[in-house]
Amino acid sequence: MKYLDMVNDFLNKILLFWAGIAVLALMLLATGNVVMRIFHLPFRGTYEMVSFLGAVVISFALGYTQKRRDHIVVDILTERFPALIRETIDKVAYIAMTIFFGIVAWQLYVWGMKIMESSEVSETLKIVFHPYVFMTAIGFVMLAFTTFIQFLKNLFHEED
Numbered sequence: 001m002k003y004l005d006m007v008n009d010f011l012n013k014i015l016l017f018w019a020g021i022a023v024l025a026l027m028l029l030a031t032g033n034v035v036m037r038i039f040h041l042p043f044r045g046t047y048e049m050v051s052f053l054g055a056v057v058i059s060f061a062l063g064y065t066q067k068r069r070d071h072i073v074v075d076i077l078t079e080r081f082p083a084l085i086r087e088t089i090d091k092v093a094y095i096a097m098t099i100f101f102g103i104v105a106w107q108l109y110v111w112g113m114k115i116m117e118s119s120e121v122s123e124t125l126k127i128v129f130h131p132y133v134f135m136t137a138i139g140f141v142m143l144a145f146t147t148f149i150q151f152l153k154n155l156f157h158e159e160d
Contacts, residue, residue: 019060026053045125059139094151101144108137
């Protein structure tokens with residue numbers, strides 16, 4: 001279990017690093033576009049690139065955020081349940097999240113393959129955008145992996 005947790009932590013930190021690079025690129029692009037608009041020379045396709053980079057940033061940060069439990073949790077009902085019932089609900093929730101996010105990752109991969117096979121390009125810049133879809137799928141794979149490890153930890157009563 002400890003080895004899986006270390007691998008998960010390492011992979012999530014790699015994705016978080018790349019998410020930071022994408023945020024920096026997104027910020028430079030958006031700021032540069034605003035500055036160049038002053039001179040009536042806006043960048044073409046800024047909206048497209050900001051959208052692609054935003055999807056990468058969000059998906060790459062999902063696993064790390066889940067590991068730290070930084071997502072909003074609404075436990076107004078379950079906080080009053082006995083510990084055994086809360087643990088059972090957590091186990092079911094972790095398995096459901098693992099399955100759901102695994103399906104999301106798989107469907108993103110399938111969609112990316114369709115886009116790649118059809119040679120579809122973005123509307124404004126005419127660039128291939130299936131790599132961004134695949135990157136988003138990777139982010140959801142890591143989220144599913146993280147929730148699976150949290151399920152195992154909950155199952156074996158291990159602490160984070």
